[in-house]
Amino acid sequence: MPLAEVLLALELVGTFAFAVSGALLAAKKGFDIVGSLLLASLAGLGGGVIRDLVLGYGPIAFHAPLYLVPVGVAVLAVFLRLIQEDRLRRTLLAFDAVGLSLFCVMGTFIAFQAGLNPVATVLLGVTTAVGGGTLRDIVANEVPQIFNPDGVYAAPAFLGAVATTAALEWGLFNAVIAVVVAGLVFAVRIMALRFGWRVPLAELPRRSRGA
Amino acid sequence: MPLAEVLLALELVGTFAFAVSGALLAAKKGFDIVGSLLLASLAGLGGGVIRDLVLGYGPIAFHAPLYLVPVGVAVLAVFLRLIQEDRLRRTLLAFDAVGLSLFCVMGTFIAFQAGLNPVATVLLGVTTAVGGGTLRDIVANEVPQIFNPDGVYAAPAFLGAVATTAALEWGLFNAVIAVVVAGLVFAVRIMALRFGWRVPLAELPRRSRGA
Amino acid sequence: MPLAEVLLALELVGTFAFAVSGALLAAKKGFDIVGSLLLASLAGLGGGVIRDLVLGYGPIAFHAPLYLVPVGVAVLAVFLRLIQEDRLRRTLLAFDAVGLSLFCVMGTFIAFQAGLNPVATVLLGVTTAVGGGTLRDIVANEVPQIFNPDGVYAAPAFLGAVATTAALEWGLFNAVIAVVVAGLVFAVRIMALRFGWRVPLAELPRRSRGA
Numbered sequence: 212m213p214l215a216e217v218l219l220a221l222e223l224v225g226t227f228a229f230a231v232s233g234a235l236l237a238a239k240k241g242f243d244i245v246g247s248l249l250l251a252s253l254a255g256l257g258g259g260v261i262r263d264l265v266l267g268y269g270p271i272a273f274h275a276p277l278y279l280v281p282v283g284v285a286v287l288a289v290f291l292r293l294i295q296e297d298r299l300r301r302t303l304l305a306f307d308a309v310g311l312s313l314f315c316v317m318g319t320f321i322a323f324q325a326g327l328n329p330v331a332t333v334l335l336g337v338t339t340a341v342g343g344g345t346l347r348d349i350v351a352n353e354v355p356q357i358f359n360p361d362g363v364y365a366a367p368a369f370l371g372a373v374a375t376t377a378a379l380e381w382g383l384f385n386a387v388i389a390v391v392v393a394g395l396v397f398a399v400r401i402m403a404l405r406f407g408w409r410v411p412l413a414e415l416p417r418r419s420r421g422a
Numbered sequence: 423m424p425l426a427e428v429l430l431a432l433e434l435v436g437t438f439a440f441a442v443s444g445a446l447l448a449a450k451k452g453f454d455i456v457g458s459l460l461l462a463s464l465a466g467l468g469g470g471v472i473r474d475l476v477l478g479y480g481p482i483a484f485h486a487p488l489y490l491v492p493v494g495v496a497v498l499a500v501f502l503r504l505i506q507e508d509r510l511r512r513t514l515l516a517f518d519a520v521g522l523s524l525f526c527v528m529g530t531f532i533a534f535q536a537g538l539n540p541v542a543t544v545l546l547g548v549t550t551a552v553g554g555g556t557l558r559d560i561v562a563n564e565v566p567q568i569f570n571p572d573g574v575y576a577a578p579a580f581l582g583a584v585a586t587t588a589a590l591e592w593g594l595f596n597a598v599i600a601v602v603v604a605g606l607v608f609a610v611r612i613m614a615l616r617f618g619w620r621v622p623l624a625e626l627p628r629r630s631r632g633a
Numbered sequence: 634m635p636l637a638e639v640l641l642a643l644e645l646v647g648t649f650a651f652a653v654s655g656a657l658l659a660a661k662k663g664f665d666i667v668g669s670l671l672l673a674s675l676a677g678l679g680g681g682v683i684r685d686l687v688l689g690y691g692p693i694a695f696h697a698p699l700y701l702v703p704v705g706v707a708v709l710a711v712f713l714r715l716i717q718e719d720r721l722r723r724t725l726l727a728f729d730a731v732g733l734s735l736f737c738v739m740g741t742f743i744a745f746q747a748g749l750n751p752v753a754t755v756l757l758g759v760t761t762a763v764g765g766g767t768l769r770d771i772v773a774n775e776v777p778q779i780f781n782p783d784g785v786y787a788a789p790a791f792l793g794a795v796a797t798t799a800a801l802e803w804g805l806f807n808a809v810i811a812v813v814v815a816g817l818v819f820a821v822r823i824m825a826l827r828f829g830w831r832v833p834l835a836e837l838p839r840r841s842r843g844a
Binding site: 445448449451452453454455456457458459460471475478487490497500501502503506560561562563 | 686687689750752753756763767771774776777779780785786787788791831832833834835836837839
């Protein structure tokens, strides 16, 4: 199967997953279906729109209406309760994790294709991965996942972007690698949630230097 | 009267109306006049700036200082209490509705001129219409109007963008059509507020499928 | 010393100062070190990214990884408590003021170089100066400094942008002028905080016109 088709499929699946997370958040907050559509669009397309603005492309969603299909399907699936939040509030986080893992690979790949240097490639990959979810949470007036101390969020996306960049620089990138890296990012994110993994806080605990 | 002048006038009126909504919100929240200027600029220019970034133009406000005039007038009018919030808090919503209806037509028209496909034209029209008000509310830490269950907000803008796109595709668009479509969007928005019209929630009520 | 090097140095110092303000806010809110990195990046690079998007350039941070160095140093300095908030919460505001004063000069200069008219130059200078801090506060769910009634914020940036534009238009701009204007902006901002200077509110006090 050619690379281009696999990557498009991954991007559409990632868009769907993030869009579901947006529609579930809209349902949780009691928004109406138009708010659901907006939040699903922001979550599903926001990361890619930021990426494309940074690269100076017109946003993909406006030129390729295909990307609106997974958003519409996601909103409908949540509206009909085909997908709904479970009691442990894990459904939203699971879909968000799928989007995060696919978008960190795709964002990194597209940044590489645009000719950015490796540091910028990693940075834009992470931005693409966390951008949509962060916009979703800001607009819905939630504390963005990226700041939530219950489990690491940006760190797995960062590792995925580094792995993808390395594969691209060394000429090893292909559809299998893309799926494997995304799968690992997803696994790290879910295990972090399950086992309560943490990264250090923004500053060392007081007295840690003097004692 | 030539089309171009009517459209520019509508855009300036829409900018003024949204700017008033921003200055009124600043007054309501006890911000100072600089905050009022910022919130009026975000509301009045935000939708157009997003639209122009998406289309890859330089934002109009930076190249055409003319657009700053309605913003300045709006801030001054609110500062001098020539326009102020009434007890039912309807003044802000009325000015917001004027901006919404004019910007959905103008945003759609400019997207069409840029050569976007019809789906993208509608999408960008709605984004232009709701963008400025949403930025205004996010920055002022309010729940954006678009999520407010008290009356439909994006739906009339969506209908207006569809009607404008249809008129453009069929070669029927002119200054009269622009004003009529904007007037209908305004009427739907105001009637939705007055009569408490609702759109369905983001998910069906529980048990609705099984019962 | 040539102008270009001085300006680059000022921009890097401004980036560092804003990045420290972001990392201090992350520490205050109990975010982890990844959140600190994000908030420092938004504060340090956000104003410049908005500026570059408006000017149609690719964002500088993605093409010139050099700009990531002051961000990383700032996050590390806060993590190791080499810089920490004092009891009067003045450290964050002081670093924010350094960023504000340097970025209003640099943003104005870069807008002038891009060939904008004087009004747009001032506008983009102020946007660059207040953009990063405003993004930082919105994402961290704080009321942006720009709306905080405790001291003027955008006003000194506005004066600095006007002074820089005047110097540029009259052919008088050089490295010394840049430093002097930035120093004055910083002094006004700090004195406004110290002495509780205010600008008028968004609307006149009730009855002020009739009495």
